Structures are given as C-alpha cells and as structure tokens.
Amino acid sequence: MTTKTYTVPNISCGHCVATIERELKDVDGVQSVKANEQSKAVMVDVTSDSVLPAVTSMLAEIGYPASNA
Numbered sequence: 001m002t003t004k005t006y007t008v009p010n011i012s013c014g015h016c017v018a019t020i021e022r023e024l025k026d027v028d029g030v031q032s033v034k035a036n037e038q039s040k041a042v043m044v045d046v047t048s049d050s051v052l053p054a055v056t057s058m059l060a061e062i063g064y065p066a067s068n069a
C-alpha cells in the first residue's frame with residue numbers, strides 16, 4: 001500500500017471535502033481518502049503506485065487539480 005498526500009488549492013469548504021472524498025473512493029485501487037479543508041490536503045491510500053495517475057486525473061476532472069501531482 002502507498003499513501004500519497006496531494007495539495008489541492010481549490011478546497012474551500014466542507015462540500016469540497018465531501019465531493020473529493022466521494023469521487024476518489026470510486027477510483028479503482030483507492031482504499032481510503034481523507035481531505036482537509038484547512039490544510040487543503042488530500043491524503044489517499046492506494047493499493048499501489050500505479051493507481052496514482054488515475055487519482056490525479058480524477059482530481060482534475062472534478063475541478064480540484066492538485067498542485068503537487
């Protein structure tokens with residue numbers, strides 16, 4: 001398992017957090033997601049590094065691109 005922390009500048013409220021957590025959990029290979037409104041961090045546990053590009057793509061697709069992807 002790999003844990004990756006993304007920085008997502010567009011997170012501005014609890015709805016953003018809920019959207020990100022819901023959408024990323026649907027990505028194959030994502031085991032857990034925790035987003036934080038204050039730190040604008042999104043912590044993702046994935047089964048392997050090969051899942052990370054799909055996570056990055058989904059963040060961009062839903063309007064929350066990561067600044068450190």
Ligand SMILES: [Cu+2]
Pocket residue numbers: 011012013014015016017
């Ligand atoms: Cu929001």
